[in-house]
Amino acid sequence: MDITLILLIVGAIFLGSLMRSTFGFGDSVISMPLLALLPIPFSASVALVGLVGFTVALFSVFTNWNQLDKRILTWLSLSTVLGIPFGLFLVRSVERRWVNLVLGSLLVIYSSYSILSSRRKSKMMNSQFTHPLISVPFGFASGMLGSAYNMNGIPIVLYGTSRKWPPKEFKDNLQAHFLLSSSLIIFSHFLSGFWTREVGLYYFLSIPAVVIAISLGNYLYSKIQVDKFRKFVIYFIFLLGVFTLVEFLTV
Secondary structure (H helix, E strand, O other): OHHHHHHHHHHHHHHHHHHHHHHHHOOOHHHHHHHHHOOHHHHHHHHHHHHHHHHHHHHHHHHHHHHHHHHHHHHHHHHHHHHHHHHHHHHHOOOHHHHHHHHHHHHHHHHHHHHOOOHHHHHHHHHOOOOHHHHHHHHHHHHHHHHHHHOOOHHHHHHHHHOOHHHHHHHHOOOOOOOHHHHHHHHHHHOOOOOHHHHHHHHHHHHHHHHHHHHHHHHHHHHOHHHHHHHHHHHHHHHHHHHHHHHHHHH
16 A cells, blocks of 8 residues: 555545535535546546545535525436436547536636626626526536536536525535435446445545544634625636636646
């Protein structure tokens, strides 16, 4: 067993879990690029991040069940299930770089509009997102991108920011959705043969770091000012879009 490799893997998982526990999303954005630098198969990285994401979501949902928007979550969950088979088709039929181009462009355009638009336009957009059926395409995209590239969080983050959920509601509803989508995604990873003895070992050794990250993330979240939370999320979406476009140009 390579102790240095184990420590680097656990460190990447810790940073991703800390991001997820603090803001409700972003674990794969942090962990996946770091794991890609290490000498482990890509499928192992995908499976490991999926298992850890499910663990974080499970802990969050059990501690905040009464504060969830269950009606919206039902629509998101059903549409996510429909999107998963399309993601498996996508990963076999379309090069990831082209998906990065479309996704990165969407994220940059959306975040730029959110930053530059007036409050009046922002309120008008928010009013259009109150109907539960508006969540369906976001759930579908979550299932599709999640099963293909472990990127199930991005569409739900876009939906949550457009609906302007308060920080607490934003974080808890994201985790509840991730619990279902992650369970389906890791099951698809199992069927695809991504689960190996090495993945199980990495996951087991990462659990203490994940527990610490959850505790530290909850503490950091409690210190964030409510009025600054959405701004941070929007700027993070913009950076995520830029990084995705950079990945398209460099692949």
